[in-house]
Amino acid sequence: MAEVPEVEIIVRDLRQAVVGRHFTEAEVLSPAVVRFPSPPDFIEALRGRTVTGAHRRAKFILLPLDDGRTLAIHFMLWGDLKLLPQGSERAPSTLVVFSLEGGEELHLTDTLGYARVAVGPASEVALRLKLEELGPEALDDTFTPEVLARQLRRRRSPLKTVLLNQRVLAGLGNRDADESLWQAGLDPRRLASSLTREEGVRLHRAIRAVLEEGLRLRGTQKDLFGVQGQAKHRRNVFGRTGAPCPRCTTPVSHLRIGGRNTHWCATCQPESGAPSEPAQASLL
Template sequence: MAEVPEVETIVRDLRAAVVGRPIAGAQVLLPDAVRFPAPPEFEAMVAGRVVLAAERRAKHILMPLEGGLTLAVHFMLWGTLLLAPAARRRAPETLIVFALDRDEDLRLLDKLGYARAALGTAGEVAERLDLASLGPDALDLSFTPEVLAERLARRRGALKAVLLNQKVLAGLGNRDADESMWLAGIDPRRAPVSLAPDEIARLHGAIGEVLREGLELRGTQADLFGRPGQARHRRNVFERTGQPCPRCGTPIAHLRITGRNTHFCPHCQR
């Protein structure tokens, strides 16, 4: 599942292996994979432009290109980017192919077909993808317990749902939210306003620990070069319904909160 550790791993790989290289051309294999502009225009506009940088905003990958354009990619659930020899056979799940120099391709893949790309000026991309509405990034040094407390203040609903609200906290996904709340010992059904300062501090530390661990292990998916990450998709509670909690042995419980599968320990997370 493509969450912040997986996306950040790809961004760092792009900086090392793609930034500074020209895109000779692009081929859109699945028209729906391009949000905007229309696929023929997308292919024409991206051709001949050098990739100047690779950045991450929440789970969006932003690649500023020569000439004032920005290429944006979002993996959704299971998408990824692969740097491969142009002669290598394309996988059936390939959505878009960007031809680079040195006879290499940068390929956008997604077995579910949900991953998306977009192209426009930096301002157009930010506006149409609503990037300005995103909350602080959980991996940013400016994200402190005080910032988390401020973002949770006066928020209604279950804590799990609030943590997944990208306008509250950018990029935290379903898996890492469950793991963070387990590590902090906080019930996902709690109201955010009910958290004491020490609980907010524990939650803040847990979010950082979960994300940093995933990043250090290079995520749960393949990286830009096709090498599998070493992080476990099912860690302590996520998708481990009925299995013993690693901390106390209580069977892991499952419920749905605002339509999202949620996993927690009924004993450790009272």
């Protein structure tokens, strides 16, 4: 599952291996993958253009080009990007092939076919993808407990729903939200506005720890070069319905909140907001 750690790893790899090189060609194998412009115009926009940078905004990969346009890539759930030798075999899930100078290709794949790309002037990309409406980045130095408290204090919706609202916090995904709430000892069903200052600090610390641990282990998927990351997709509670909580052995609970599968420990994350034992920083 491509969440912030997985996307950030790919962005860092792109800075290393692709920035400064130009596209010699592009081939769209699934027209639906191109959000804008039309697939032929998308291909023409990339041909001969040099990649001048690689950035991430939430789960968007943003590659500025030397003519002022930006190539945007979004993996959705299971998208992936691989750097391969030119002429490499194309997996059935390949959606776009970007040919690079130097005899290599970037293959964008997605077994579900949901990944999307777009290219256009930077301002148009930001407007059409609503990048300016996104909330603060959880990995930025400017993301502090005070910023998180400000984002949560007026939200009278369940914590889980609010944490997945990209206008509140950019890029936090389903898996990492569950893991952050487990580590912070907070019930995902509680109203976001109900958190005390101490609970907000705990949640902030947990979010940063979960994301940084994912980065340190290079995510759960293969990186740009095909090397498998060492982070576990199913960590402490996510996707472990009925399994023993690694902290207290209570069976992990499951519920759909806001349409999303949610996992938590009823003992470590009580509705009262006061866990029976302090949350430990054991992510694995």
